[in-house]
Amino acid sequence: MITAAQVQAGRAATPGWGERLLLNAAGAGVMSAASLAALQAHLALESRLGPMDAAEAVAPQLQALREDAARLLNAGTDEVAVLGGASAALGAVWSSLLHTRPLRPGDRVLVGRQEWGGNLVTYQRAGATVEVLPCRPDGSVDAEASAALIDERVRLISLTWLPANGGLINDAAALGRVARAAGVPYLIDAGQALGQLPVDVQQLGCDVLKGAGRKHLRGPRGTALLYVRRGFLPQLAPPWVDVQSAPWSQGLRDDARRFETAEQPVALRLALQVALSEALALGVANIAERVQALAVRLRDRLAALPHLHLHDLGSGPRSGLVSFTVDGEAPADTRARLAQQGIHVGANGIAYTPLDMQARGLDAIVRASLTWLHDEADVDRLASAL
Numbered sequence: 001m002i003t004a005a006q007v008q009a010g011r012a013a014t015p016g017w018g019e020r021l022l023l024n025a026a027g028a029g030v031m032s033a034a035s036l037a038a039l040q041a042h043l044a045l046e047s048r049l050g051p052m053d054a055a056e057a058v059a060p061q062l063q064a065l066r067e068d069a070a071r072l073l074n075a076g077t078d079e080v081a082v083l084g085g086a087s088a089a090l091g092a093v094w095s096s097l098l099h100t101r102p103l104r105p106g107d108r109v110l111v112g113r114q115e116w117g118g119n120l121v122t123y124q125r126a127g128a129t130v131e132v133l134p135c136r137p138d139g140s141v142d143a144e145a146s147a148a149l150i151d152e153r154v155r156l157i158s159l160t161w162l163p164a165n166g167g168l169i170n171d172a173a174a175l176g177r178v179a180r181a182a183g184v185p186y187l188i189d190a191g192q193a194l195g196q197l198p199v200d201v202q203q204l205g206c207d208v209l210k211g212a213g214r215k216h217l218r219g220p221r222g223t224a225l226l227y228v229r230r231g232f233l234p235q236l237a238p239p240w241v242d243v244q245s246a247p248w249s250q251g252l253r254d255d256a257r258r259f260e261t262a263e264q265p266v267a268l269r270l271a272l273q274v275a276l277s278e279a280l281a282l283g284v285a286n287i288a289e290r291v292q293a294l295a296v297r298l299r300d301r302l303a304a305l306p307h308l309h310l311h312d313l314g315s316g317p318r319s320g321l322v323s324f325t326v327d328g329e330a331p332a333d334t335r336a337r338l339a340q341q342g343i344h345v346g347a348n349g350i351a352y353t354p355l356d357m358q359a360r361g362l363d364a365i366v367r368a369s370l371t372w373l374h375d376e377a378d379v380d381r382l383a384s385a386l
Helices: 004-012 033-049 051-057 059-073 086-100 117-125 143-149 172-182 230-235 266-282 284-303 331-340 354-359 376-385
Strands: 080-083 108-111 129-132 154-160 186-189 208-212 224-228 308-310 321-326 346-349 364-369
Touching (some): 033 051, 059 080, 059 266, 080 086, 086 154, 108 117, 172 186, 224 230, 284 376, 321 331
Parallel strands (some): 108 129, 108 154
Antiparallel strands (some): 080 224, 308 321, 321 364
16 A cells, blocks of 8 residues: 555656646656766766766666566566667667568457557567457457457457557456467566556566556666566567677677667666666565556546546546547647646547447546655646646
8 A cells, every 4th residue: 555655755856847737657757866966977977987887886776677677576587678669669669570480461460459459550560460359349359259359360469458549448367378378488578567557577478568667667768578478488589689698608688678779778777677667666566556556536536527428438447548529629629728737638539449449439638646655735737727
């Protein structure tokens, strides 16, 4: 359980908190003062020592980042890579899979209906046939029914665990059991899960998991975590390498760092390490408990407004992403109106989750995303403004 004292301490340790009501962590969270200090301190160190020697000086902290990432995911340190973005992580794995075995005519990728738009375009541009997994009545993926779609032409099952356009939490572990039984590679986009929900790759049964560090983890932009299951790694041969991913005397690395390059933003990584350690210290299960309780309160408040429509899917516990529209007002206009009152939310269009938005006849939604730093007064302020 996260206490009121911890919330107040977290707010005090977050520069700018309180100047405005920030409700867009699903787009990008705000760094703590400690993360910001780590970033600035390393840039100063680089200016004094030079970037190469400065990187050597902080090698223990960089190793701590890998260890913390492994703890966060319940993975081995050799199964974790740190990249510049979640899309880069997906591209690295997908291109490596195809470099090992190119697509054949009719090869398929099975995706959830709420799949992130960038993932969809990546699969389609490679020439794969993209097919949507069955949904349950509440919009979530139907793992049991999905098994019937799998045949020898399925190259990958890809699931966005927590969609960007609402509070749905897909049963990623159930789909993992189906994928494992069929022997099909399984990739999870955990962009909205990292730092918001406990993530256990062993329990999820995935071969690959990726997510940005900038969202609920409150790390800096330009960072992402990539997990690749140790036993799956031999199936992935990067189409290009450098002295980091394939040292001259060693050849291709035998761990997930085969997807990293020698050119790394060390200052950003150090800021991410602080963010990870802070999340682990709080306990991600504690974060999830608080965020989901606040989200229930917000949904109840918004459901009572007759001119407002909630657009969340799912019948079980929902995430801290609350989506809605206001009658007679475009989502972008709602976002702008709230911003004038010092309340900052997101507004997502079709491009983010195209298959689901089109299936539900939605052009755009307003999205408020809650964090453990918020409280009941923040929820009530947003509801009153609407």
